[in-house]
Amino acid sequence: MISLLALAIALSGPDSDTPTPADRLAHDQMLVLDTHLDTPELFEHPGWKFDRWHDRDFDKSQVDLPRMEQGGLDGGFFVIYTGQGPLTPEGYAKARNAALTREMWIQRVVAANADKMEFATTPEDAHRIAKAGKRIVFQSIENSYPLGTDLSLLKWYYDQGVRMAGPIHFRNNQFGDSATDKVKQWNGLSPLGKQWVAEMNRLGMLIDVSHSSDDVFDQALALSKVPIIASHSGPRAIFNHPRNLDDERMRKLAKAGGVLQVNSVYLVEGDHDETRNKISDRQDDWWALSAADQRQLIADKAKADATNPYRGADFELFMKSLLHCIAVMGVDHVGIGADWDGGGGVRGMEDITALPKITARLRREGFSDTDIEKIWSGNVLRVLKQAEDWAAKNK
Numbered sequence: 001m002i003s004l005l006a007l008a009i010a011l012s013g014p015d016s017d018t019p020t021p022a023d024r025l026a027h028d029q030m031l032v033l034d035t036h037l038d039t040p041e042l043f044e045h046p047g048w049k050f051d052r053w054h055d056r057d058f059d060k061s062q063v064d065l066p067r068m069e070q071g072g073l074d075g076g077f078f079v080i081y082t083g084q085g086p087l088t089p090e091g092y093a094k095a096r097n098a099a100l101t102r103e104m105w106i107q108r109v110v111a112a113n114a115d116k117m118e119f120a121t122t123p124e125d126a127h128r129i130a131k132a133g134k135r136i137v138f139q140s141i142e143n144s145y146p147l148g149t150d151l152s153l154l155k156w157y158y159d160q161g162v163r164m165a166g167p168i169h170f171r172n173n174q175f176g177d178s179a180t181d182k183v184k185q186w187n188g189l190s191p192l193g194k195q196w197v198a199e200m201n202r203l204g205m206l207i208d209v210s211h212s213s214d215d216v217f218d219q220a221l222a223l224s225k226v227p228i229i230a231s232h233s234g235p236r237a238i239f240n241h242p243r244n245l246d247d248e249r250m251r252k253l254a255k256a257g258g259v260l261q262v263n264s265v266y267l268v269e270g271d272h273d274e275t276r277n278k279i280s281d282r283q284d285d286w287w288a289l290s291a292a293d294q295r296q297l298i299a300d301k302a303k304a305d306a307t308n309p310y311r312g313a314d315f316e317l318f319m320k321s322l323l324h325c326i327a328v329m330g331v332d333h334v335g336i337g338a339d340w341d342g343g344g345g346v347r348g349m350e351d352i353t354a355l356p357k358i359t360a361r362l363r364r365e366g367f368s369d370t371d372i373e374k375i376w377s378g379n380v381l382r383v384l385k386q387a388e389d390w391a392a393k394n395k
Contacts, residue, residue, distance in 0.1 A: 017348065018357075019357060019359065019360035020360065023356060023360035023363055024072075026363065027356040028072050030373040031074055031126065031130055031373060032073050032355065032376045032377060033074060033076045033376060034073060034336055034352075035076060035077045035336070036142075036231045036232035036337035036338070036340070037077060037079060037341060038079050038081060038339065038340065039061070039062075039063040039078060039340065040078050040079060040080065040081075040102050040105055040106050040109075043108070044102070044105050046288075048061070048287060050109050051065045051066075052066065054067075057301060058298060059287075060283045062340045062344070063351070063352050065113065067352050067353050068135055068352060070353045071353040071356065072355055073352045073355055074130045075126070075129070075130070075137060076136070077164055077231065078137055078140070079140050079141070079342070080099050080103050080106070080139065080142065080157075080162070081102070081143060081169075082145055082146045082169075083095075084143060084169050084170060084173060085145070091145075092145070092146070092147075092148030092149070095145050095148075096146045096147075103139075106139060117134055117135040117137050119139070119161050120137060120138050120161075121138070121161050122385070123381035123382075126138075126381060139162045139164075140162060140208065140231065141157060141162055141164070142165075142169060143167075143168065143173070144165055144167045145169070145175075147196075148174070149174060149192060151192075151195060151199045154200065154203060158203045163204075163206060163384060164208050164231065164384075165208060166207075166211055166212065167193055167196055168213075170211065172184075172185040174190060174193075175196050176188060176189040176193040176212065176213070176215075177212070177215060177216055178211060179211055179212060179213050179242040180211070187215055189215075189216055189223075194223060197220055201225045201391065201394075203391060204389075204391030204392065205387060206228070206229050206383060207229065208229050209230050210261075211243065217230075217245070221256055221258070226383070226387045226390045227256055227258040227383045227387075228256070228383075229258055229380065230258075230259075230261060230337075231261050231337045232263045232338070232342075233261070233263055234263045234265075234321050234325075235247070235324050235328070238267060238321045239267050239268060243266045244266055245260065250325065250328050250329050251328060253329065253333065254328075254332075258383065259333050259335050259383055260325055260329060261334075261336055261380065262334065262337065263338060263339050263344065265344055267318065268312055268313045270312065273310075275307075275308065276305075276308065276310070279297070282297050310347065312346065314348050315346055315347065315357065317346065319358070322334070322358070331371045331374055334379065336375065336376065359372055362375070
């Protein structure tokens, strides 16, 4: 007689995106992390609760505790993001306050859900927390602009549990050049940016070069005493965008022991539609709408999606990107940082409930469960440990 598992495989087909029971079991037995969760931005919205199931079609959110359980996401790096402002004392002060507020909200949400989630700062913490059945909360900084010119603030964030930071976002700042700014200001890292690299090494924090220019990537790779990471980037060979890395730099990153965490954006040109864009803008303020306006928003979105559905990147293209990175860099130097709640997600993988599909596809591609778990968590935890160990030895 054919087994139920064999029947499930036969019915779904070897190339199906639907995980089999064996795929799901393998996924659930792995430690699954994502290195770029922008969800803390939602923590500040009145009425939005991380312990409740949310619908992406309503509030655009992609991560919450119930969906982490459904998608088998054990945790990841929750991001303290601050938008870029002017390089002035006033700009720095405003950004500092915004970053401190976001950090405070992360602390509040973890405290309010202490039975379900816990802060981690080391690989050992991550394994212990997962074994206890809780979700793992690492913290990272996206855009070091709020530091102003005071690098001692990095130590304060380290003491709050932050273990990864990137110097730059979409525009040049006091630390260096952005991949997406129109002009070069520093031709790489600024003098302060080079001091930032040294301080990050000293503290034992992972250097994140996503959003950095090619020159900053090259200089950070050369200056850092430990491997660096790109927490949410992709391959330029799949889509030629300055936020993505070319194959040569990907190989250099791997040779230096670093890791590229594959993004789910910058895979194709954006599919923009005026009607959908206006609805998206309304969704940004969903929490401030009346009950009637919320119902109307849902109806309008359903109509727009039916009339002119989104035609951007899909799961197949995301997997093509991931597999390209593995082919170029090797399985020991690739991970996943999909940019959830920060613009990530593709058709067929709209939120984290779809994560088991990645495991299933990698298994169908012939990767062992051991190697797949490296991609999900082993590689990033390795470089985190290397940063920690170097700092301890060089105090």
